[in-house]
Amino acid sequence: MAEQTITLLEQYSAKMNHILEWLSGYGADEQGGVTRLLYTPEWVAAQDALSAYMKEHGLDAFYDQAGNLTGRLAGTDPDLLPVVTGSHIDTVICGGKYDGAYGVVAGILALTYLQEMYGPPVRTIEVVSFCEEEGSRFPLTYWGSGNIAGNYSMDRIPAVCDRDGITLEQAMRKAGFGPDSPHIQCKRSWDTYVELHIEQGCVLERSHQAIGIVNGIVGQRRIRVAVKGESNHAGTTPMGWRRDALAIAAEMIVRIRRSALEAGDPLVATVGSIQPSPGVSNVIAGATSFTLDIRHLDVKALDEYTSMLQHDLTEIARQEGLEMDWEEHLNVDPVLMHSEIIADLQQICTSSGIAHRTMPSGAGHDAQIMGARRPAAMIFVPSREGISHNPLEYTANEDLMQGFRVLTEWLYQYAYRGDCHETL
Ligand SMILES: [Zn+2]
Numbered sequence: 001m002a003e004q005t006i007t008l009l010e011q012y013s014a015k016m017n018h019i020l021e022w023l024s025g026y027g028a029d030e031q032g033g034v035t036r037l038l039y040t041p042e043w044v045a046a047q048d049a050l051s052a053y054m055k056e057h058g059l060d061a062f063y064d065q066a067g068n069l070t071g072r073l074a075g076t077d078p079d080l081l082p083v084v085t086g087s088h089i090d091t092v093i094c095g096g097k098y099d100g101a102y103g104v105v106a107g108i109l110a111l112t113y114l115q116e117m118y119g120p121p122v123r124t125i126e127v128v129s130f131c132e133e134e135g136s137r138f139p140l141t142y143w144g145s146g147n148i149a150g151n152y153s154m155d156r157i158p159a160v161c162d163r164d165g166i167t168l169e170q171a172m173r174k175a176g177f178g179p180d181s182p183h184i185q186c187k188r189s190w191d192t193y194v195e196l197h198i199e200q201g202c203v204l205e206r207s208h209q210a211i212g213i214v215n216g217i218v219g220q221r222r223i224r225v226a227v228k229g230e231s232n233h234a235g236t237t238p239m240g241w242r243r244d245a246l247a248i249a250a251e252m253i254v255r256i257r258r259s260a261l262e263a264g265d266p267l268v269a270t271v272g273s274i275q276p277s278p279g280v281s282n283v284i285a286g287a288t289s290f291t292l293d294i295r296h297l298d299v300k301a302l303d304e305y306t307s308m309l310q311h312d313l314t315e316i317a318r319q320e321g322l323e324m325d326w327e328e329h330l331n332v333d334p335v336l337m338h339s340e341i342i343a344d345l346q347q348i349c350t351s352s353g354i355a356h357r358t359m360p361s362g363a364g365h366d367a368q369i370m371g372a373r374r375p376a377a378m379i380f381v382p383s384r385e386g387i388s389h390n391p392l393e394y395t396a397n398e399d400l401m402q403g404f405r406v407l408t409e410w411l412y413q414y415a416y417r418g419d420c421h422e423t424l
Pocket residue numbers: 088099100133197365
């Protein structure tokens with residue numbers, strides 16, 4: 001590697017730390033975390049600060065009507081659609097410094113680095129700081145990427161409220177956005193989307209690998225299982241005569257865990273919440289409901305496992321003389337990342353001697369919204385102890401920089417040659 005490149009990379013390594021730290025000051029909370037909810041003053045200040053940084057560093061910066069912020073490094077061939085990178089800057093309540101912010105900051109740095117090293121690309125490169133991904137203020141997710149992809153529109157703003165009864169539209173207008181604002185319309189065309197993100201799991205750290213190349217974002221099924229038995233006296237009802245909904249729900253939960261272990265990776269099944277009724281220590285529970293979250297990268301395997309489980313749990317209830325109700329309330333199919341970009345990223349890691357693996361993402365990301373329309377890819381870097389959505393969220397600078405290098409190299413190869421991927 002040329003000496004000039006090494007020095008420049010060192011400078012960018014310092015910038016990475018500095019900007020992430022600086023950005024985490026917008027919405028810094030008392031618990032040492034970051035709380036930056038959509039359209040709040042902290043969120044507005046963070047987007048405006050990033051916009052100013054982009055402009056100071058030679059990028060065109062502009063908002064759309066939803067509040068997505070784009071930084072653009074214009075290409076020499078105006079006929080080529082832009083290649084887009086980025087992530088989101090909204091956080092959960094008391095979140096960390098890296099989730100979302102890393103992809104935005106690394107994207108901005110990638111564009112300024114490429115401009116500094118090589119001048120303008122052939123194909124325009126954009127970095128987008130999506131306005132919302134987490135669903136922490138309003139009960140909706142991917143409001144940012146969903147507006148760009150056309151899943152949402154300013155003509156049909158969802159009628160949702162935050163905890164204080166403020167509607168999404170009111171909050172958006174107050175922050176200076178919305179259908180009458182002077183910004184560009186949200187829905188637009190792009191060529192390819194590549195997102196850099198922390199893993200939010202412990203696979204990379206435990207396997208001592210620096211980079212995860214995501215092959216797809218898992219599909220999800222969420223179900224509420226309700227078991228109906230008979231409530232009765234805990235002292236006077238002999239064990240053999242009971243129709244104990246909580247005890248049978250417990251058997252079901254054990255079955256769920258065992259069958260998921262048997263099915264193996266990447267299938268995961270989780271019961272995260274259980275409600276017995278009446279929920280009193282000296283009364284046999286007459287009813288019990290629990291949540292069930294099932295995820296897999298392969299839609300067929302996901303559906304087969306889900307049907308098998310529904311059948312098994314129904315059978316457990318029937319054998320015990322209880323009734324069971326199965327109500328699916330979320331059904332999201334997996335989104336596969338683009339095979340050519342995956343191969344490009346694998347090649348970049350191999351030739352740079354970076355330890356990497358190809359892996360699914362068990363969490364949802366903007367890449368699944370963008371990737372449902374156009375070719376997309378995701379690059380993961382390790383999360384210390386797999387911790388995320390928490391002030392303890394941390395990724396070492398060395399790892400942040402490996403991700404930056406892979407993203408930058410791929411953008412260079414793609415945008416400076418003006419390559420095209422076939423349309424999905
Ligand atoms: Zn995120």
